Amino acid sequence: MEEQKVFYMVKWQIQPGQEEVVRHALTHLVARSRTEPGCLYYQPHASATQPGLVYLYEAYASPAAALAHRETEYFQRLVLGTIVPLLSSREVVEVTPLAEVVNSRF
Template sequence: MEENKVFLMVKWQVQPGQEEAVRQALTQLVAHSRTEPGCLYYQPHVSTAQPDLIYLYEVYASPAAATAHRETEYFQQIVLQTIVPLLLSREVVAVNPLAEVVNSRF
């Protein structure tokens, strides 16, 4: 694992009745994000117990790549203008893989 990679765990709690709208916007976001040269991994997940909870696991090549992602026009439009107003809460946590059990893919 390289020291400068950025690993993010994102949790969105969607407002009741807005799940489908968020999923549609998220589909567009994922398609764009995965084309970024500094985006190494971008995978959304939905809770099996609470379908209004969406989790994203993101890996970027560097802090600059993570910043560049947030500064794209589509991030501003899809996340900040479309998705965030449909959420009850949004949490972004920077994490690091445990050295003892790192997946060699990253």
């Protein structure tokens, strides 16, 4: 039986004055994450109306692939070591696509 895909919506509020440091780290994180065999989608977005607010949409082929992502050296270094200390808030929500509107890419 095929494992269930995993989807996350992540919301980061960057501390004022730390946007460029986070953007630099995020650039490297995205490039590396997209090369993971279990990563189906990894896309950050900046709020058009709220400075320093970042949304990250992630999709993985399986729970094991999502766990493997979080265990990589670069996730530990870039997210936990660099980005998280520069955030005033962080929210990670596992979501499930609505079947009737799921993009056929997934």
